[in-house]
Amino acid sequence: xxxxxxxxxxxxxxxxxxxxxxxxxxxxxxxxxxxxxxxxxxxxxxxxxxxxxxxxxxxxxxxxxxxxxxxxxxxxxxxxxxxxxxxxxxxxxxxxxxxxxxxxxxxxxxxxxxxxxxxxxxxxxxxxxxxxxxxxxxxxxxxxxxxxxxxxxxxxxxxxxxxxxxxxxxxxxxxxxxxxxxxxxxxxxxxxxxxxxxxxxxxxxxxxxxxxxxxxxxxxxxxxxxxxxxxxxxxxxxxxxxxxxxxxxxxxxxxxxxxxxxxxxxxxxxxxxxxxxxxxxxxxxxxxxxxxxxxxxxxxxxxxxxxxxxxxxxxxxxxxxxxxxxxxxxxxxxxxxxxxxxxxxxxxxxxxxxxxxxxxxxxxxxxxxxxxxxxxxxxxxxxxxxxxxxxxxxxxxxxxxxxxxxxxxxxxxxxxxxxxxxxxxxxxxxxxxxxxxxxxxxxxxxxxxxxxxxxxxxxxxxxxxxxxxxxxxxxxxxxxxxxxxxxxxxxxxxxxxxxxxxxxxxxxxxxxxxxxxxxxxxxx
Numbered sequence: 331x332x333x334x335x336x337x338x339x340x341x342x343x344x345x346x347x348x349x350x351x352x353x354x355x356x357x358x359x360x361x362x363x364x365x366x367x368x369x370x371x372x373x374x375x376x377x378x379x380x381x382x383x384x385x386x387x388x389x390x391x392x393x394x395x396x397x398x399x400x401x402x403x404x405x406x407x408x409x410x411x412x413x414x415x416x417x418x419x420x421x422x423x424x425x426x427x428x429x430x431x432x433x434x435x436x437x438x439x440x441x442x443x444x445x446x447x448x449x450x451x452x453x454x455x456x457x458x459x460x461x462x463x464x465x466x467x468x469x470x471x472x473x474x475x476x477x478x479x480x481x482x483x484x485x486x487x488x489x490x491x492x493x494x495x496x497x498x499x500x501x502x503x504x505x506x507x508x509x510x511x512x513x514x515x516x517x518x519x520x521x522x523x524x525x526x527x528x529x530x531x532x533x534x535x536x537x538x539x540x541x542x543x544x545x546x547x548x549x550x551x552x553x554x555x556x557x558x559x560x561x562x563x564x565x566x567x568x569x570x571x572x573x574x575x576x577x578x579x580x581x582x583x584x585x586x587x588x589x590x591x592x593x594x595x596x597x598x599x600x601x602x603x604x605x606x607x608x609x610x611x612x613x614x615x616x617x618x619x620x621x622x623x624x625x626x627x628x629x630x631x632x633x634x635x636x637x638x639x640x641x642x643x644x645x646x647x648x649x650x651x652x653x654x655x656x657x658x659x660x661x662x663x664x665x666x667x668x669x670x671x672x673x674x675x676x677x678x679x680x681x682x683x684x685x686x687x688x689x690x691x692x693x694x695x696x697x698x699x700x701x702x703x704x705x706x707x708x709x710x711x712x713x714x715x716x717x718x719x720x721x722x723x724x725x726x727x728x729x730x731x732x733x734x735x736x737x738x739x740x741x742x743x744x745x746x747x748x749x750x751x752x753x754x755x756x757x758x759x760x761x762x763x764x765x766x767x768x769x770x771x772x773x774x775x776x777x778x779x780x781x782x783x784x785x786x787x788x789x790x791x792x793x794x795x796x797x798x799x800x801x802x803x804x805x806x807x808x809x810x811x812x813x814x815x816x817x818x819x820x821x822x823x824x825x826x827x828x829x830x831x832x833x834x835x836x837x838x839x840x841x842x843x844x845x846x847x848x849x850x851x852x853x854x
Contacts, residue, residue, distance in 0.1 A: 342358075347383045348388065350389055354460070358429075361394065362393055363390055363424050395418035421476070424471050432518060436523075438523060439468050444528065444529040444556075448482075462794075466791035466795065468791070484622070497622065500535070500542070500626065501625065541632075551642060552642055565621050611677075631719075648714045648734075650736065651739075652714070654750040670704075680841075721733050737820060738820065741773035742771065752770070782824065804824060
């Protein structure tokens with residue numbers, strides 16, 4: 331199918347030009363393949379445009395730059411780091427892993443990385459598609475897209491078609507999926523059997539894509555790992571307020587002036603917006619998707635209930651202590667008082683319900699400190715409960731959905747992280763060697779971790795191949811449905827639990843009933 335293989339290289343000929351990739355441990359790998367025009371100069375804060383192609387054969391043996399973003403010297407205290415990677419505006423590329431050049435029309439897995447809408451890369455070693463390609467006979471694609479101010483700033487400008495400009499990250503991902511449709515057969519993939527998977531912010535992206543009219547027919551299944559569906563997404567007016575604050579921080583009088591600035595200056599100004607938007611007891615989110623009525627007309631979670639997205643197979647889940655990732659190692663939260671946490675609970679449950687909610691969290695976790703109650707609240711409010719609400723709504727419509735909770739705690743940092751946000755990633759990819767830099771894996775029993783990784787990895791492969799995560803190496807995983815509400819718990823012993831998150835679900839249902847309104851993401 332257009333690929334020729336030598337001892338150390340592989341080639342593929344696309345309509346846009348030739349590619350020379352590498353052969354790595356029996357897999358053909360193509361890196362930094364452009365799928366859209368570089369979003370530089372006048373194309374900053376414009377929707378992605380198809381790449382015009384190139385002449386001859388393009389080298390695809392090394393990673394390209396990641397999207398511009400802030401980088402912590404020494405790496406993240408939880409995830410670690412590999413040394414500062416290259417960043418550049420010219421980042422709209424993707425990577426492809428394929429087992430063989432035999433035109434077998436294999437299922438395709440497209441991975442959209444997370445990072446709180448401001449960081450991450452499809453080129454990180456932990457997101458290598460090698461294990462999925464090798465173990466599942468899949469073609470795997472990982473995508474880089476615009477982040478932070480370059481991807482999420484809402485300008486309010488009109489684009490060439492007269493539509494408001496925003497959600498540039500979404501136009502990037504749509505362009506990448508169109509590239510997959512048009513080109514993946516040449517890599518041995520089947521464009522009619524595509525699954526899109528994402529984690530955290532990448533899971534929000536995946537849900538947004540599922541309901542987007544331009545993505546209709548581009549994929550059949552989605553995997554949503556720890557989507558923060560509890561985020562309140564702003565409309566254009568609220569976003570423009572943030573844009574004005576950003577312009578002030580950047581020292582610019584308008585978007586045209588921003589286009590003249592270096593990406594380093596733009597990213598640094600984004601750091602200033604963190605300080606302006608930070609609130610105690612909330613996950614910081616200086617840049618968010620905008621419900622602008624044009625590129626995104628409803629909350630991404632809602633899109634999975636309507637139109638073509640309603641028929642998409644869905645696997646979704648969360649980790650037991652999501653919020654510990656962002657809060658457990660922060661001294662200002664570790665020393666939180668009950669009074670502070672009750673005040674934060676009042677934001678969610680009202681002044682009259684705050685004390686009762688605190689008591690409910692204490693009952694669910696005997697011996698809990700105020701900080702534990704706070705982190706359980708944030709885990710519920712931002713991740714677990716909105717995911718449950720989506721599963722409940724899809725089940726009520728008779729739509730397929732499988733739910734899981736990752737429960738295995740890490741002993742790192744004296745156990746303070748628990749089963750934190752992101753911890754499931756090396757298990758899903760089953761590539762612990764690629765995560766050797768990550769402090770949050772320190773102390774895990776390799777036998778326990780390895781066995782659980784094989785179980786999860788094979789379940790993800792089964793879902794991509796068949797739309798059903800069941801495989802012979804695990805207990806039967808039933809669809810989420812009422813009244814059983816089966817949820818697969820991944821832990822030292824893996825198995826289904828009925829209504830696993832029942833106490834959290836009921837607590838938020840009681841709140842919604844008392845207030846006579848729908849839940850946080852507009853479902854139900």
